[in-house]
Amino acid sequence: MYQQHQFSCPIITGWGAVSVLGEKILELGKRRPLVVCDKGIVEAGITEKVGTVLREAGLEFTVYDGVKPDPSAEIVDEAVEAGLAFGCDCVIGLGGGSSMDTAKASTVRLSGYEGLTKDYVLAVPLKLETSVPVILVPTTTGTGSEVTRVAVISRPEFNVKWSVHLKNTTLAIVDPQLTVTLPRKETANTGLDALAHATEALTSKGADIYSDLFAVAAIEKIADNLFRSWSDPEDNEARTNMAVAANWAGLAFDCPMCHLPHAIGDAFGCHFHTEHGHSCSLGLAEGMRLVAPVRSEKMAVIAKAMGIPLTGNETGTELGDLVADWIYALMRRMEFVSLHSMGISREEVVACAKDVSVNHLASYCPVTVTEEIAAEVLGRLYDNYQ
Numbered sequence: 001m002y003q004q005h006q007f008s009c010p011i012i013t014g015w016g017a018v019s020v021l022g023e024k025i026l027e028l029g030k031r032r033p034l035v036v037c038d039k040g041i042v043e044a045g046i047t048e049k050v051g052t053v054l055r056e057a058g059l060e061f062t063v064y065d066g067v068k069p070d071p072s073a074e075i076v077d078e079a080v081e082a083g084l085a086f087g088c089d090c091v092i093g094l095g096g097g098s099s100m101d102t103a104k105a106s107t108v109r110l111s112g113y114e115g116l117t118k119d120y121v122l123a124v125p126l127k128l129e130t131s132v133p134v135i136l137v138p139t140t141t142g143t144g145s146e147v148t149r150v151a152v153i154s155r156p157e158f159n160v161k162w163s164v165h166l167k168n169t170t171l172a173i174v175d176p177q178l179t180v181t182l183p184r185k186e187t188a189n190t191g192l193d194a195l196a197h198a199t200e201a202l203t204s205k206g207a208d209i210y211s212d213l214f215a216v217a218a219i220e221k222i223a224d225n226l227f228r229s230w231s232d233p234e235d236n237e238a239r240t241n242m243a244v245a246a247n248w249a250g251l252a253f254d255c256p257m258c259h260l261p262h263a264i265g266d267a268f269g270c271h272f273h274t275e276h277g278h279s280c281s282l283g284l285a286e287g288m289r290l291v292a293p294v295r296s297e298k299m300a301v302i303a304k305a306m307g308i309p310l311t312g313n314e315t316g317t318e319l320g321d322l323v324a325d326w327i328y329a330l331m332r333r334m335e336f337v338s339l340h341s342m343g344i345s346r347e348e349v350v351a352c353a354k355d356v357s358v359n360h361l362a363s364y365c366p367v368t369v370t371e372e373i374a375a376e377v378l379g380r381l382y383d384n385y386q
């Protein structure tokens with residue numbers, strides 16, 4: 001019995017680390033980056049800050065700032081066209097998961113794959129070799145997209161979120177200083193997304209000794225720092241710890257993949273247009289409760305990492321209840337909005353069961369996710385978080 005774990009790319013971390021971006025591009029032998037971001041990043045002054053770093057390195061660049069939440073294949077094609085028009089030779093993904101995923105997906109066509117991006121974003125993800133370097137610079141503390149090879153892209157014509165996998169990305173630069181302007185709501189959403197990545201990786205059918213290591217460390221840091229960074233956005237130590245935790249959670253799930261809570265998150269994102277972190281968090285507690293009986297040892301590890309006192313005699317089911325209660329309590333403390341209070345009915349939520357059960361992520365869940373089981377989980381999450 002053996003396992004293989006593949007890390008995605010080198011990682012540079014540290015307060016102010018983005019200052020090395022220009023020299024790293026020059027080291028790659030590249031001179032004309034395409035910066036992919038959204039208008040919020042521009043308005044926060046982060047694009048200008050990165051632009052200054054690039055100019056100081058003598059690099060000419062262009063900016064595509066049209067990324068939207070849950071980016072579609074058409075948005076990726078817009079970024080590609082901007083890169084082709086400029087003659088870019090590398091791509092910088094600057095922002096949250098949407099910007100980084102758009103940047104990653106744009107390298108498919110920029111590397112010479114013909115047709116449109118939608119030809120490569122399929123229900124069963126393709127794994128593609130790309131040649132255009134992509135450097136990923138997160139400005140949120142949750143997605144982990146800077147160290148994963150998956151790009152999640154919407155196909156609105158089918159009302160689904162599918163993905164494409166790159167065989168390799170180039171470089172991640174994790175600079176906590178870029179996260180200090182992150183609003184409270186996004187701090188909560190992205191932080192819980194990171195918690196979902198770590199707990200799902202740990203309980204995934206694909207978990208290995210390396211993903212376990214990063215997942216546990218990430219859960220401990222999130223438990224200590226997420227509420228702190230939400231309640232005091234100027235707590236730079238908590239911001240730094242969350243940036244690191246989110247990165248570790250990304251490293252944790254890149255190989256084993258997330259499972260049921262993210263499958264639920266994809267369905268909620270498509271049907272109710274809730275943000276990714278919000279969507280996944282809503283399914284997280286019930287996802288953990290479902291898998292706890294068949295992952296009791298892992299659930300004890302999760303509970304301990306969260307700081308939940310244990311006697312050591314708890315059953316898997318009891319551990320699942322403790323972990324689920326802890327997650328719901330954190331969500332309440334950070335004023336997470338429930339589906340009920342958004343005016344969404346229980347019937348509408350349960351109607352997502354088919355989409356959840358056929359999502360490829362559901363196949364990584366250690367409990368087989370039939371449509372009936374998905375419906376039970378969806379009903380429970382609606383009832384238990386109102």
Ligand SMILES: [Fe+2]
Pocket residue numbers: 143193194196197262276280
């Ligand atoms: Fe996520």
